Amino acid sequence: MPPKIKVLHIIKSLGRGGAEMLLPETIKVHDQSRFEFHCIYFLPWKDQMVPAIEKAGGKVTCFSAKNNLTLLFQYPKIVKYCKENNIQLIHAHLPWAGIVARIAGRLAKLPVLYTEHNNFDKYHILTKILSSVTYKFQTKVLAVSEDAKAALERRNLFHDIVYVPNGVNTDFFSKTNHFSQLPEVEGFVGHDKVIGTVAVFRKQKRLDIFIEVAHLAQQQKLPFKFLMVGAGTEMPMIQALVEQYQLNNVMLAGIQENPADFMQYMDVFLITSDFEGLPVALLESMSMEIVPFCTNVGGIPNVVNDNRNGVLLKSNQPAEILSQLETQVLNEITNFESLKKQARNTVVADYSIQRMVNQLETIYTEVLQHER
Template sequence: MLLPETLKVHDVSKFEFHYIYFLPWKNQMVDAIEKSGGKVTCFSAKNNLSLLFQFAKVNAYCKEHKIQIIHAHLPWAGVLARIVGRISGIKVLYTEHNNFDKYHFLTRLLSKLTYQWQTKVLAVSEDAKVALEKHNLFHDIVYVPNGVNTSFFSKKKKFEKLEHVEQFVANDKVIGTVAVFRKQKRLDIFIEVAHLAQQKKLPFKFLMVGDGPEMEMIKGLTAQYQLQNVLLAGLQESPVDFMCYMDIFLITSDFEGLPVALLEAMSMEIVPFCTEVGGIPNVVKNTQNGVLLTSQEPEDILFALVQKSINESANFETMKKNARATVENHYSIQRMVNQLESIYTEVLNHG
């Protein structure tokens, strides 16, 4: 929910925000953006490749609404934005969320062919920035880490009570994740950890919020193992209602940028247990505000969960407080918005 949360903080007396998306089923944020004052349009595409053929509609929209900056997120939208910018002369900013080397060959190729057709690149993690610099793709790359609304993402705030989740959780520790269920997330490992925990009769419950291409695999493993300790909540308009039940936020990914969901969880005093990838080690300091996992083996992950959350319970409580303090001090949404607006102003004034 980063876009609507950011919009609430932006100075709308200086900037007017329009949002274009292309995959119609990814409309979970539309209502929230519109309620915050944003203008949302969908130019429907079936997949990433067909998305590129929407450039004429996007170009016409930008002309009609006198758009001065296009700020694109995600690789294929970035390629489209750069094509429109090339045609129209509109300045283009692109936020790189992941390590460039991890993308599909075709995604990298199209990105390389168009990367010079933009004004500035924003990298959400040092890992993403270094990967771009290694390829010498662009001359002006700025580190702009994600931020979250710490006032909203707080254990002190009252969220909707979910009876079915409360019954599922009982008195156990809840290990959760909020994600798009893609292959890179390695949610098969998440399920294997849950399977081991059930076999060992450990006091853990596993709460998964989201959907995506890997959902059928997850459902298959859950049924195969007859898991009673896993709740698949599906895609939710308000994931925070589920996050407030979590004690641990488990990331088992092969690669990441700087996950917004991780920062949101930490802001809610949910202790992160994460693979040591992407921008995560910049945020999570081992045993101080979370746990960095040096192995993706389910047995090793489960051992760390038991050791750090049960056997070292006093430090676990300390890590909760430190996790929130980290986000408050370094990853607030106000800091991010200030940096973004400074960049927008610079680009408009100087190009």
């Protein structure tokens, strides 16, 4: 049997973001008789996914860094790690990890793949500059959405860009699965329809709009409950608005080890973001027959076909969003049930984790064959 191909994933942190949570899921599905996976991250306080990666068979190392700039100076450690562990290929995720991976890869004379999870145009100016300078040091870019791919092509930064959409475990994320029952959530939900989200609470998510929709729903006494799973820098703002409006139709569940336990109660997955890549939580929710109501940004319209398997919001105005929810969730019940089924069918057909892993393994193999 030939020796295993050793792949090193490099990522800024291992918190509960979409890119981070994909690592253990893909490693579990990969052919580990052919591939061996290592992972380096830099923010030691964001380590929630470490046990899952190790359980899946990955080897995890933290090169501690306090911020983005100190992260860049970890490149000598990465080069040394690659040599000591006979790494053959580096696969980086998210901008600053991509920058340091390209530097280390060039010095270690290794091919570097980089997954572009977002629209390059949305990055901070310093991130854009350093990414642009180092982009030529990589071998191939894997874009999770057509939007991300198009943004790079417009800038003429790099030419070998492949569309590799995210995938999810459709067997696990299924209404037929047996999830843990949560009496507190069941008591909160009652017989109302549940509008939910699972996210890292960043500014781009525009969760203030989510809360404003909940506020209007409470004022109009509509049978909606709003369930928010996650945390982040926007949490104080969200908590302040919930208190200001005295909202009793919103539950802030915080960070959860098993978000699917909460997702089982959701009828609608509401995304109000200003920009996105291809949210893994969106695919997970659709796989669970939760109907997506989303802003028409990033990779979302690659997945959500308006009124076929979900709803693309006509506006980011809370009153108009609530009007769409009321019409399609409460009044058009037959169509809403059809949207649930079609949401899952879409993910099973085109966005399974197995499809994603097969594509990645093909790319890894082709890149290494070309390097020889």
